[in-house]
Amino acid sequence: MTKDQKDNLFLLVKSLTKSEKRQFKLYVGRLGVNTDSKFLNLFNILDKASVYDEASILKTGIVKKQQLANVKAHLYKQILISLKLNPSHQNVRSQIREQLDFASILYHKGLYKQSLKILDKSKDIAIQNEEKNLAYEIVELEKIIESQYITRSISGRADELTIQAKELSEANVITSKLSNLSLQLYGIFLKTGYAKNEKEGKEITEYFNSRLPKYNIKDLGFREKLWLYKAYLWYSFLMQDFRNCYKFALKWVNLFYENPHMINLNPVFFLKGNNYLLEALFFIKNREKFERALMKLESMVGDKNFPKDENVEALSFLYINLNKLNLYFIDGSFHDGLDFIPEIEENLKDFRSRIDEHHTMTFYYKFASMHFGAGNNKECIHYLSKIISNRSLTMREDLLCFSRVLNLVAHYEAGLDYHLETLLRSTYKFLIKMDDLHEVQNEMIKFIKGLQDIYPHDLKKAFIKLHAKLKGFEDHPYERRAFLYLDIISWLESKIENKPVAEIIRNKYLAEFA
Numbered sequence: 324m325t326k327d328q329k330d331n332l333f334l335l336v337k338s339l340t341k342s343e344k345r346q347f348k349l350y351v352g353r354l355g356v357n358t359d360s361k362f363l364n365l366f367n368i369l370d371k372a373s374v375y376d377e378a379s380i381l382k383t384g385i386v387k388k389q390q391l392a393n394v395k396a397h398l399y400k401q402i403l404i405s406l407k408l409n410p411s412h413q414n415v416r417s418q419i420r421e422q423l424d425f426a427s428i429l430y431h432k433g434l435y436k437q438s439l440k441i442l443d444k445s446k447d448i449a450i451q452n453e454e455k456n457l458a459y460e461i462v463e464l465e466k467i468i469e470s471q472y473i474t475r476s477i478s479g480r481a482d483e484l485t486i487q488a489k490e491l492s493e494a495n496v497i498t499s500k501l502s503n504l505s506l507q508l509y510g511i512f513l514k515t516g517y518a519k520n521e522k523e524g525k526e527i528t529e530y531f532n533s534r535l536p537k538y539n540i541k542d543l544g545f546r547e548k549l550w551l552y553k554a555y556l557w558y559s560f561l562m563q564d565f566r567n568c569y570k571f572a573l574k575w576v577n578l579f580y581e582n583p584h585m586i587n588l589n590p591v592f593f594l595k596g597n598n599y600l601l602e603a604l605f606f607i608k609n610r611e612k613f614e615r616a617l618m619k620l621e622s623m624v625g626d627k628n629f630p631k632d633e634n635v636e637a638l639s640f641l642y643i644n645l646n647k648l649n650l651y652f653i654d655g656s657f658h659d660g661l662d663f664i665p666e667i668e669e670n671l672k673d674f675r676s677r678i679d680e681h682h683t684m685t686f687y688y689k690f691a692s693m694h695f696g697a698g699n700n701k702e703c704i705h706y707l708s709k710i711i712s713n714r715s716l717t718m719r720e721d722l723l724c725f726s727r728v729l730n731l732v733a734h735y736e737a738g739l740d741y742h743l744e745t746l747l748r749s750t751y752k753f754l755i756k757m758d759d760l761h762e763v764q765n766e767m768i769k770f771i772k773g774l775q776d777i778y779p780h781d782l783k784k785a786f787i788k789l790h791a792k793l794k795g796f797e798d799h800p801y802e803r804r805a806f807l808y809l810d811i812i813s814w815l816e817s818k819i820e821n822k823p824v825a826e827i828i829r830n831k832y833l834a835e836f837a
Contacts, residue, residue, distance in 0.1 A: 332399050333375040334676060336366065338633060339402070344370065347405040361386050362398040415452045415588055419445050423461060435468050442468075452588055453546040455498070459491040494547060500536040501550035507534075508557035513681075516722070517563050524562060524800070531558045545582050549575065549592060556599055563800065568603035576600050586623075590630040591638060594620075598642040605649045610836065613653065617646055637677035640670060645682075648689045655813075655828025657696035664690050684710050688722055692809070695729060696825050700737035704730060727753055728764055729809050731771055747772055763796050767811065783819060790815040 339347070351363050364385040372379070380386070386394050407417075422445040429438035442461050449458035466484050508531065518524040535554065543551065552575040559567035575596035579586050586593045597620045604613040623629055624639045644667050651660030668690075671683060691706035707730045710723070727750045734742050751768055770789045793811055796802035806812060810828065817824040 332395050333369055333372075335399065335402055336369040338676070339370075343406065343409060346409055347402060350405040350408065351401060361390070361394045362401060365394055365398055366402075415448065416454060416457070419449050419452075419454060419457050419461075423457070423464070426461075426464065430464070430468060439465060439468055453544055453585070455491050455494050455544070455546060459488065459495055462488045462491060494544065497536050497538055497543070498547050498550055500534070501547065501554050504531070504534045505550055505553040505557055508554065508561060512557060512561055518561050521800075527558070527561050545578060545585060548578055552578065560599075565603050565606040568599065569607060572596060572600035572603050587628075587630055590635050594624075594635070594638045594642055598646065601642075601646040601649070605646070605653060608653050608832065608836065610650070610653045610832075613646075613650065617643070617650065620646075633677060637674050640674055641678055641682055644670075645685065645689065648686075648693065651693065652696070654832040655696065655825045657693050657825045660693050661697055661699075664693065680713075684713065685722065688726060691726070691729065691733075695733055695736075696828070698736075698823055698825075700733045703733040704737065704739075707733065724754055724764070725809055728767060731768070732809070732811075732814065735771055743771065762802050763793060763806075763811065766792055786815050786818045790819060 347366070348363075351360070364383075365380065368380055368383060368385070369375070377391070380391070381388055422441050426438045426441040426445070429435075429441065442465050446458050446461040446465075449455070449461060462484055466488065469480055469484060508527075511527070515523075518527055531554070538547070538551070540548075540551075552571045556568055556571040556575065559565070559571060576593075579589075579593045579596065597616065601613060601616055601620070604616060621643060624643065629635075647663065648660060648667075651657055651663075667686065671678070671686065675683070687706045687709050691703045691710075694700070694702040694706065707726050710726045711730060727746075731743070731746055731750055734740075734746055747768060754764060754768075766789060770785070773785075790812065793815065797806060797812060810824070813827045813831065814824050816822075817827045820827070
């Protein structure tokens, strides 16, 4: 636990921009006594260090071992206060909170009318910006002042505040229920991925319907609609209903375009909505709409007025680049996408402290799949090994499973037969352990296992036979998820027709959408 706290301080110091460091030093230097303080000296050491080394800090003699924990805690707090004062970290939300603090101070000094005046203005701003939790907090403080002191501010004030409190409370309850439902569905998706069978599908549907609050869409504000669309989106993703994913992701994104001031206040939700819109378009293979949506997102993020901070920058990098990769998968233009991989990999190093391991591994799976599609099987294995060898990885189970299945196919394609027997056993055990052994994977493993007993001249017949079996699962509501991660059907067709898999996928795309 202590180690994490130390690392947290070091990471915070390293996350500061030049201007933030300058402001911090001005902030602590406003009092002369701070200029030679222990915490400022510690800050300077951490700022210059490339790694956290407690022994080196103690060697400098700026602080004794028994004092270090307290000095570190104090430094952490002072950095946060300094950041809070930085204009780049202030928004409508922080301004409302500041006014609420001022009103509380005036209330405790007995200046009730001044307090109520600030509260009334802040409440209007909070309601305009859909900050209904803060608005409710303000109304509750107004009620306390009005109920305890004779202010004679407005006749009928009690009724007005009571109605406002009730309306805000009801809106907050609906939002809370919808945000809880959305978060729980997202948690299920991160843990297990798409519904694997009819039983899971029914359980998810019952879970969704039993927790969806009653609502009238006309009565919902921006915030309630946002969480409603999120909840429906995650339910649709879990059920592999990608047309409804597109429908609710589009509603989510359009909600921001209809309320443009909300983009500045909630840039993360704006980015996430666009990412899910692009993901849905990727799954339904609408390249034209996908390209338009991606270009629009890049244009918005590149605009000088778009909010900029470390979190927004990291998410922008993540969503734009993952979807740029997806563009090459839609029509099988894998060779075109290969040049893009080194650039992303290099940029990932700069974002490694801001992008979680799950998303880094998602990039690796995309890189592996891109190389597989381009026929570079050894490169494909190289990226998959980064996922498979990571024992501490918390990642979607379905991605972990399909990394192993793709690894098997890539080893076969690369002619690395001496590894196959061991890989087959480990993959089979892993899928059983994950409870993820379904018909598509089962047939694939059986096929690869039996390859060693098939004569070369019978190989094509074996591919045709497996293709016929798997083709039946292509439109299966639960088995089809296998083809979202690995286009086995196209791979088999490439073996049967003796053509590159990229050419097969490209021809399919042109036949359906050209």
